[in-house]
Amino acid sequence: MENSSLINVIIVDDEISNIETLEILFSRLFDNVFVLGSFTNAEKALEFLERTQKPVDAIYTDIRMPKMEGIEFAQKAKSYCERIVFTTAFSEYAIQAIKIGAFDYIMKPISIDELRSSVENIENFRLAKEKSQKIPISLKKGIEFIESSTLLRIVAQGNYTLFEFTDKPASLVTRQLNQFEEQFLAYPYYIKVSRSHIINKQHVQNLIRGKVHKLIMVDGTEINIGSTYKNQVLNSLHYINYD
Helix, strand or coil: CCCCCCEEEEEECCCHHHHHHHHHHHHHHCCCEEEEEEECCHHHHHHHHHHCCCCCCEEEECCCCCCCCHHHHHHHHCCCCCCEEEEECCHHHHHHHHHCCCCEEEECCCCHHHHHHHHHHHHHHHHHHHHCCEEEEEECCEEEEEEHHHEEEEEEECCEEEEEECCCCCEEECCCCHHHHHHHHCCCCEEEEECCEEEEHHHEEEEECCCCCEEEECCCCEEECCCCCHHHHHHHCCCCCCC
């Protein structure tokens, strides 16, 4: 399943029943959480982390496990994923967890409220990181880093592409828009709304419905939504399409 807006997690617990419980909770409570893998052995989990090409947003791991305990596993796994969430029936490990920089600590049996809070914190952490992210674009003169949080929209202008920002003058690049599509649409904040426009969803102020739907950006610009893009755009912006 490829979707950059999903929170990818792995589960590590030596008891299959605990793994199944978490898998069921993730499936029933969240439509934005995807379990990349579940492991009853911490060593197998490390092998997976070493070879996977997919980003891992969080690791939910037990502490008391045979062969390799959760604390040791977390110390080794942190080079692959910063967000380690301990799930354990033993409160005495909390100090150790804090010392190694655990992202969260959930007591078993797992509370739905605590799990919701954990997932929300992971999502907020990731979104904050993405907002401050600089995206490299290749130009003839070299590499330029675009500040994701201030990029308003990307506009096709024939054989050129215009990058418009909220805080500085626009930049005109001698490459076509389709050469940037794959790179920018991999980020959850960007969406193509017409053949000529990719916009940053953070800077959408309003939607005007009509024969042709329009987006109002924070700078007051009106952008027509292409008919073939309409449903995708409305779904992405969480608007209900009654047409």
